[in-house]
Each structure stands twice: as structure tokens, then as C-alpha cells.
Amino acid sequence: MSVLRMTRAAWYKHRFSVVGVPAVFLLAALALFADSVVQRHWLSVHHLSGCLVANATTGGSWCHSAAWASLSSPTQTPNVIAVAVLALPVLAGLFAGVPWVAREFESGAFRFTWTQGTGPRLWLLGTFGPLALLAAVSAAIYGAAAYWWYQVAQWQAGTSIWSWRWSSFELTPLSIAGWTVLTMALALLCGVLIRRVLPAMIAFIVTLGACAYLSQTWLRPWLFGIGTAVKQVSSSASAGWPPSTTTYTVQTWLQAPGGQRVSGLPAVNNVGAWIAQHHYTFWVAYQPHNHLIWLELARNGILIMVAAFAVLASVWWLSIRPAD
Amino acid sequence: MNAIETRGLGKRYRRTWAVRGCDLTVPAGQVTALVGPNGAGKTTLLRILAGLATPTAGTATVLGAAPGSRQARATVSAMDQTVPLYRHLRVAGQLAAARALNDQWDADLAIQRLSALGMATSARVGKLSAGQQAQLALTMALARRPRLLLLDEPLASLDPLARQDVLGWLMTCVAEDGLSVVFSSHVIAELERVASYLVVLSAGRIQVAATVDSLLDTHLALTGPADGVDDLYDQVEIVTAQRAGRQALVLARTGAAPPGWAARPVTMEELVLGYLREPAARVVPEPGLEIAR
Amino acid sequence: MVTVKPDYDGLSPIVFYLDRGSGVPTYLQLVHQVDYALRLGFLREGDQLPRIKDVTRTLAVNPDTVMKAYRELELRGVAAGRPGVGTFITQAPDIAGLKQMAGLQRKLTGWLGEAAAAGVDELGMKALFASALRNFSDGGGAARLPGRDGSDAHGGGVARGARQDGGAA
Numbered sequence: 035m036s037v038l039r040m041t042r043a044a045w046y047k048h049r050f051s052v053v054g055v056p057a058v059f060l061l062a063a064l065a066l067f068a069d070s071v072v073q074r075h076w077l078s079v080h081h082l083s084g085c086l087v088a089n090a091t092t093g094g095s096w097c098h099s100a101a102w103a104s105l106s107s108p109t110q111t112p113n114v115i116a117v118a119v120l121a122l123p124v125l126a127g128l129f130a131g132v133p134w135v136a137r138e139f140e141s142g143a144f145r146f147t148w149t150q151g152t153g154p155r156l157w158l159l160g161t162f163g164p165l166a167l168l169a170a171v172s173a174a175i176y177g178a179a180a181y182w183w184y185q186v187a188q189w190q191a192g193t194s195i196w197s198w199r200w201s202s203f204e205l206t207p208l209s210i211a212g213w214t215v216l217t218m219a220l221a222l223l224c225g226v227l228i229r230r231v232l233p234a235m236i237a238f239i240v241t242l243g244a245c246a247y248l249s250q251t252w253l254r255p256w257l258f259g260i261g262t263a264v265k266q267v268s269s270s271a272s273a274g275w276p277p278s279t280t281t282y283t284v285q286t287w288l289q290a291p292g293g294q295r296v297s298g299l300p301a302v303n304n305v306g307a308w309i310a311q312h313h314y315t316f317w318v319a320y321q322p323h324n325h326l327i328w329l330e331l332a333r334n335g336i337l338i339m340v341a342a343f344a345v346l347a348s349v350w351w352l353s354i355r356p357a358d
Numbered sequence: 359m360n361a362i363e364t365r366g367l368g369k370r371y372r373r374t375w376a377v378r379g380c381d382l383t384v385p386a387g388q389v390t391a392l393v394g395p396n397g398a399g400k401t402t403l404l405r406i407l408a409g410l411a412t413p414t415a416g417t418a419t420v421l422g423a424a425p426g427s428r429q430a431r432a433t434v435s436a437m438d439q440t441v442p443l444y445r446h447l448r449v450a451g452q453l454a455a456a457r458a459l460n461d462q463w464d465a466d467l468a469i470q471r472l473s474a475l476g477m478a479t480s481a482r483v484g485k486l487s488a489g490q491q492a493q494l495a496l497t498m499a500l501a502r503r504p505r506l507l508l509l510d511e512p513l514a515s516l517d518p519l520a521r522q523d524v525l526g527w528l529m530t531c532v533a534e535d536g537l538s539v540v541f542s543s544h545v546i547a548e549l550e551r552v553a554s555y556l557v558v559l560s561a562g563r564i565q566v567a568a569t570v571d572s573l574l575d576t577h578l579a580l581t582g583p584a585d586g587v588d589d590l591y592d593q594v595e596i597v598t599a600q601r602a603g604r605q606a607l608v609l610a611r612t613g614a615a616p617p618g619w620a621a622r623p624v625t626m627e628e629l630v631l632g633y634l635r636e637p638a639a640r641v642v643p644e645p646g647l648e649i650a651r
Numbered sequence: 652m653v654t655v656k657p658d659y660d661g662l663s664p665i666v667f668y669l670d671r672g673s674g675v676p677t678y679l680q681l682v683h684q685v686d687y688a689l690r691l692g693f694l695r696e697g698d699q700l701p702r703i704k705d706v707t708r709t710l711a712v713n714p715d716t717v718m719k720a721y722r723e724l725e726l727r728g729v730a731a732g733r734p735g736v737g738t739f740i741t742q743a744p745d746i747a748g749l750k751q752m753a754g755l756q757r758k759l760t761g762w763l764g765e766a767a768a769a770g771v772d773e774l775g776m777k778a779l780f781a782s783a784l785r786n787f788s789d790g791g792g793a794a795r796l797p798g799r800d801g802s803d804a805h806g807g808g809v810a811r812g813a814r815q816d817g818g819a820a
Contacts (some may be wrong), residue, residue: 043458046451047444145410146442146495149432150502157459318399356426357410391715525711533707533714540797551677551712574676625674 040152040160043345051105051130059172063179070183077186089195115187116201119180123210124242126169128218134162135225136234154356157350158226164220170211177210197326198282200250203333212334217242219341220346227346245340249333257333259284260321275337280323289315359422361386361409361506361538366416369402374624377560377562384540384555386505388569389532390541391549393630400542401439403559404510409438421506421538432461435504439539440527441495445484448495450476452483456498468501471527487556488515496524499578509541512550525552550626551615558633565633566641570626573641577629580608582619590616597639598632662737663701665693669710683718685729689743700730700738719788 046050069189076081135158139143145155185207189198196202203209220241228234264285288296302308309316321329360383367380373479377399384390392400405411406418409426415510415584417610423429449472473481476639477486486494490580492515507528511531513521529552531537543549556573558566566573577597582590584606585598594612609618624632633639667681675683700726703717715723719793721738732738766776 044456046447048460092554129585132463141445142438142440142442143444144442145438145440146444148410148426149408149431149434149436150456151461152459153426154427154430168640354414357405522711526708528703529707529711529714533704547671548711550671551710551716554713554715623674623676 035161041164042150044161044164046163047161048134051134054167055126055130056172058126059122059169059176063172063176066119066176066179066183070186071181073186076160076297086190091182113201115184116205119184119205120210120213121174122176123169123214123217124239126173126214127221127242128238129285130165130169130317131162131218131221132234132238133231134165135222135231136231139225140227140231148266148356153351158222158348158352159345162218162222166215166222169218170215173214174207174211175203177207180205180210181207197280197323198321203254203330206330208334209329212337216245216337216341216344219344220245223344223348223351249337253333253336257329257336258282258321261321261325264317264319266315266317276336282321283318285319287317289317359386360384360419361390362418362420362540362635364407364418365405367413367418368415369399369406369411370414375414375562377406377559378415380564382564382567384539384557384567386421387532387536388538388555389529389553389559390538390540390555391553392540392557392559393634394542394565395634396483397564398559400559401475401482401510402562404436404508404540404542404629405438406440408434408508410436410438420508433505434508435499435502435506436508437492437495437499437510437512438608439489439514441550443483443491443495444481447483448479449477449481449483449486450479450493453479456501460502461502464501464503471497480505489517489520492516493520493547502538503535507540508537509539509548511542511564513543513545521548528552546627546630549579553626556626556630558630560634560637564642565637565639566630568641569570573629574623574626575612576613578610578612578615578621578626579624579628580610580615580619580621581602582606582608586618590619598636640647663699665698665701667701667706667710669712678716678720678723680713681706681717682723685720685724688730689740694740696743698740700724701742702737704772 053336074083075262085106098100122248144154146229148154148227184202188199221238224241226235228237286297288309291298296314299305302307362382362384364380364382364479366369367382368378369376378405392403394400400410406413407420407425409430418425420430420434423433423435444455447455453465453468457465472494474495475490477490477494483491483494496509496512499509513524515523525548528537530537531538550570553570555569556566557564580590580594582605583591584604585602587596587601587606587608590596590608590610593616594610597609597611599606599608609624633641665684667684669677673680685694685700700721703714703721706712706717707714721730721732724738725732729740730741731741732739763776766779771779812817
């Protein structure tokens, strides 16, 4: 049973999904790309392109100009935009991934498929695999377009470009591809466990939501706390640590002359003067810019590991309970 | 090699046993008729043999391989009662998908048969009539060139002419390729001229499992006086007895008619109905035992 | 519109049919039909019997059954199989001469007249004849009627020694 043959079988059976999913990703990518081209052209016409670049490395919104106000820009916050962009892999998994498996059981067609030359497991992986692969690749392209588009969109929305912001973190080729792989794997698992389209869809939404929640509230803080750099900041700065668009602050604290650690800042007007007066030192634990890529790889690697686990669980479940 | 071998096969759904304690040995090259009332477990048994259901107890092998294994799938074709197909595809697409899913595929056979039936390859499978869907499923099952065919009520949605045609085609495959067939059916009269092995399933248990020849040789339909039936129980092995006012008709497992009774050869229909009426009666060859003549 | 396809490829001069309601085993029906065809002259020495493949297809009958019928004919010496070619009639069975047949028929007509005069209807005549025939073949008839119920060649047999003291159907 060659891979090619399984792909052909997938083509005949699920032509719509096999074409539709990459098509949707690529069309969306094209739309984002086109929109960003228009926006960037506008910026260059108004000699504002430099602001974009400057903002990206040094931070600060000093580049606001009057022209900015007349930009036809999205008024939604970056968060909303990011969620909308991330919705696409979810929809792909929901409407293409889940029915792929669940429908086969619900309609009874599995009784035909499993009495042909392929068995349940090969059918599952061999036909679903090409879909997941196509989805992941087109999602990566989509992610690249989203990343490019989001740079301008962030700035348009009136905030500085901060690559550590959660939406910036997610709107990258790696992250979107990672999430797509996970959604496909979860779609597979839900389809195999539940075997009815509608309940499987609900379970899919629930599990994916749980994964997203856990990733945001637990995984991200935990991951970002690993391998932080620690640095003493000169107390001549106003509140201490100037916010930078290239680093991610994990923790700040004061150190007393005796060496004790004190968290929090004194409630005085001039914090810097107070620190110098009392001979305290101001420390920060942060993630420098060159850690970003590793953290991205780590976070998405974990997503892919969870996906692999879901796939293995699906195959195992199918082995012990093929039908009935 | 035996076409089917089961030892103590059983399948339970929640509380009830659909099949239980099934010991079956069907030699290869036979056309086996699987009969029994609704709910007797025919579909469950066929699904287990096809690899579509896992047994709760016991073992089964088809052509020496475990049901559902790669080896079994290569040599065994099955057609489920629900006539499973990819209903959203067109016939051509369905055939193409089947071809992709199988190592062995006789495309010529499929195309010739379908065009002989007048089935357009551009028709949507879901829009075909029940009879046409059954014909399509059967054609695909045979295009896989199996050595064993498991059919669950394949003729149910076919008109009389189509039934004759399908049975004729199946018998040709048996004659030419030595195909073994197991099919379940409610129409017993048809089975008489087609089946060479009979399995009667009743309430999940096997009542009869023997070759048709041996069954017809060892049973007689006896007619005689109604009041002589009680004495008859001591003389011959009675399967079932029907009494009217003065006359009685008895299905007996014996070689000769006892005095006072007229005997004639029994038909398969009478045999099957007789056993179905008496769930306690059994004809199951035990290893080492010959059916008494 | 029904298109009539030729059932056989013209190799055999006869066509088989099946009477499902008769209660007679399928293979025996085929044997009898060959017999009758021989007697009526449809089959002659050297003619080929329908191919097993064709019979199974048109009658939807198990090939083993056809083989059993042909084997039975071989045992009776009526036919012989040529591997890879088919089964052929080797000799016409011994039938009584034309004159004997005519004489027998005359006697039979006379009996029929007597029965009719006694008030026996057609059904009654058939029953009488069937009963007498059964008695003859089961009981003491000097000439055993071959092929009645499983043939002499087989060891077993049904209703071979059955005595019918008033039981008869």
C-alpha cells in the first residue's frame, strides 16, 4: 500500500477538503499580503516607512505623525485581529478535519473502507496524513503573510510593535503551522473517539479551547521564565527599567544594601532618587531579543509533541476498538 | 484449508450475547447458506468474519488468517447488510477509490459487469436505487478477486430477474475460480439449488452446520398416524413433529422409515423450517463423530 | 423491452430447466431431463451436454450439483466426460423397440378406460399409478427401475426398504 495510492484514495474520497483547505489558507494569505502591500505603499508615499523599521528595533511611538490619523486603518485592537487570523486553522480542523473521520463512521462507509486492501490504521493515517501535511504547509505560508501584515497593522492600531506581545508571537509561520498541526491532530482524535460528526465537533472545540487557554495562561509564562538573563539597571533611569520593544520583562526587584530582595517599588514621586538615596539596586530578569526564536521553537515544538501524542492515541484507540 | 473456522466464538453487546459458543468449520470451495430468524446473529457473525466487529469470546479464522488482518483482507471480500458505499461520489469515482485502496483489482470485470447492468459511471452512488447499489457493491467485492466472499443478504433489494442473474454469476465464479461463498438469506427455496453447506443460526447459537448432501441423505419426512407420534420418539430421532387431527408430519433424522410410516426425501426448506421450529435440535458435527446413517 | 440472449453457445442441443416445487433433488431433475431427451430423440449419441459453466449461470445452480448429475449419467454409462472439452452422450439407453412401446401404450389406454368407467378421475388415476410404481420399485419388481431415488451405485439410499402397509401418500 504505497503512500501515493493512499493519497490517490484521499483525493477521490475527499477532493473537497484536500483542495479546499489549502485554497482557503492561500487565498487568505494572498488577501493579507495584498492589503499589506497597499498599506506599505501608502507609508512609503508619505515617507513614513522609516518609522516602521525604527519602531521595530528601538520601540516607542515617536513616529506618530499627523498623516497617521488619515490612514485607513483597522480600529480593532491587535488582539482581535490576531484572534481573527488564528480562527482559520480552527475552522479548517472543524469543518475539514473532524468530518473526515467522523463522517466515515457515521455514514457506515467505514464498513466498505475497512474491507478493502487497507486496514483501519493505514486508512486513517494514510488518507488523513496528506491533508494534515497540506494544511500545515499552507498554514505556514499563511503565517508568513500574517506576520508581514501584522507589522503594519500593529502600528496602525496605535500601539508599538512589540514582538513579545502574544499576538505577535502567534502570528508567525511557525506558530500558525504549529497550531494547524495540533488542530488537525485533535480533529483526528475527536473523530476517532466520538464517531459522530456533531458531538465530535463540539469535543474538538472544547479540547482546542482548553489547549489554547493552557498555552496562554500556563505554558507561555512557564516557558518565558526559563533561561532569563539578569541585569542590574542604573538607578538614574526614572522608574528603573525602560520598556523596550525588543525584550520581555519577567520580573523586577530591588536589592537592599544588606542583600535582601525586595519586590515592588516604593510609592514615591521620584523612584530613581529614592533608590540612589537608600543605596538600593534595581534588578531585572528578562528575555533578550535573541531568545525569542528559541522560545518560539520550544512552544511550537511542544504543540507538535501534543499533536503527535494525539495521533498516537487515535491509532491506539482504533486498534483496540476498530468498530462497534 | 478451511474457509471458515471458529471456536467458541461469541460477541456480546452490553448485556446480550448476539452470538455465543459458535463452533464452525466450513471447508473451502463451498457455497454456504447462513439462515436464521431476524436477530439470530447472522449479521454479527458475518461482521466478525469480515473484521468489522471484534469478538468478545473465542477465535475465528478466515482462510487461515485472522479476520481483519492484512492477509484476510487480501483474500476475503465482504458485503455488509447496509451496503456501505461512498454515497457522495459518482460511480466512476467510487470505482477509482476502490482501485486505489486495493492491490488486486480487476478493472475490466467491474466495467464489463456494470455496463452489462446498464449502470452509468457518471451517476451519483447515493442516487442509485437500492438494487443498483447492491449490484455495485457486489461487483466491487468480486473485482477484488477474493477467494472467500461474505455476503449479508445480498439479494434483499433485487428484483426476481436480478436475483437469478446475480446467483448465476456467483455460481459461475464458483465454478471457474473455486470461490467460496457464505451468504445469508431469508429466501430458503433459493438456497436449495445454490448451497452446498448449510448453517442455521438461532438465538445466537449454531443449530445446524453440515453439508447439504449429508443433511438430505440423513433426514426423512415421515407421514403417518397422529397417535403414533409418541411411540415414534422411541424409534427414531425426531427433529420436529406436526400433528393434525389424524395425520402427522414428522421430520426425522433417520435412514429408513419405521413400520407404519411413509417416508419421502425431505426438501431443504422443510429441513430448515423444521430445525427453526425446534431450537433445541442440533446437527453439528463434532470432531471425530460421524453423522449417523 | 426484453432482449433474449442465447443461453448457450449452440454447443448442446438441449436446454435444462428446473422445477423448484417438485421436491425432486436438482441433480436428479437434470438426469431425468437427459433421459427424456434421449428417449424423445432430442439427444443422440455423440451430442454434447450443456457445459457446467453455462448451466450454473442460467439456472443459478451450484456447479457441484451439475457435476453430480453428469457423474450419475457417467455411472449409468450414458455419458462420458472429455477433460477440457465437455460431457458427451456415449450411448442411447436401452429402450424397448417401437412395436413394444405401441403395445404397452395400447394396454395402458385400456386400463385408463377401465378406471374411468369405475368412476376414477384423473387425479385418482395418477395416484393409483404413482402408488403402484412405488410398490413395484420398492417391493418385489424383478427389474429395478434405475435412478428412482439415488441409484444402485450408491451404498446408502432413502426409503429403499420401506414397507408401505397402508401408509401410502
